[in-house]
Amino acid sequence: MKPTLARKSIATTGALLLAGLFSWQAHAAADAALYGPAAPKGSAFVRVYNATGQEVSANVGNTRLDDVGPQGSSDFSFLPGGSYSAQVGDQTVSVQLDPDRYYTLVNLPGGQPKLVEEPPFRNKQKALLRVQNLSDTPLTLKTADGKTPVVENVVPQGRGDREINPVKVNLALFDGDRKVSDLKPVALERGEAVCLYVTGSAGKLAPVWVKRPASAN
Numbered sequence: 001m002k003p004t005l006a007r008k009s010i011a012t013t014g015a016l017l018l019a020g021l022f023s024w025q026a027h028a029a030a031d032a033a034l035y036g037p038a039a040p041k042g043s044a045f046v047r048v049y050n051a052t053g054q055e056v057s058a059n060v061g062n063t064r065l066d067d068v069g070p071q072g073s074s075d076f077s078f079l080p081g082g083s084y085s086a087q088v089g090d091q092t093v094s095v096q097l098d099p100d101r102y103y104t105l106v107n108l109p110g111g112q113p114k115l116v117e118e119p120p121f122r123n124k125q126k127a128l129l130r131v132q133n134l135s136d137t138p139l140t141l142k143t144a145d146g147k148t149p150v151v152e153n154v155v156p157q158g159r160g161d162r163e164i165n166p167v168k169v170n171l172a173l174f175d176g177d178r179k180v181s182d183l184k185p186v187a188l189e190r191g192e193a194v195c196l197y198v199t200g201s202a203g204k205l206a207p208v209w210v211k212r213p214a215s216a217n
Helices: 003-037
Strands: 042-048 056-060 062-070 077-080 080-089 091-097 103-106 113-117 129-132 141-144 149-154 160-163 169-176 178-182 193-201 204-210
Touching: 042 056, 042 062, 042 091, 056 103, 062 077, 091 103, 091 113, 091 178, 103 193, 129 141, 129 149, 149 160, 178 204
Parallel strands: 042 103, 129 193
Antiparallel strands: 042 077, 056 062, 056 080, 080 091, 103 113, 129 160, 141 149, 141 169, 169 178, 193 204
């Protein structure tokens, strides 16, 4: 092969390899946006939901979850499965994080943080509505007019799930047939899990939609 042709061949091969690398990086970035950061096998995933009216920072082991605003959440961070001491603000609690599981550490007003499991959702065609009921009242999630139950009979300190088609919906919380709280409209996208965290007690419930931060999507 002539030197000029050889140089052209090398340049072409290099360009193809470089294009392939950029393509792989683009796909990897898209995957990270959809599913969170890549993690070693056996990792546990944890985030903080701050149910109080003040900003809070937390750490789980050596993992920092900083500057979580009122009624806001951090994104999920990963760490090896195991037992950890978790500090949320000035409160400390021991937590067990099992491998390949997702958890939310809830900063509760006037109480110790509570660790809540978040089973992963992998249906790319549907959206998931999840109710995490940390109140003392049994609750049902219905359409705002009360005619259609969506997630039924979620007991106190319990969880309820429902897969639905992606849509923007107006919903409300009911205790039996009694509406206890209207909710902000929520837009659901394919492959997305949206959690309604309900804290407080009967007569003073605090329901908040918790999604991954916009910067992580």
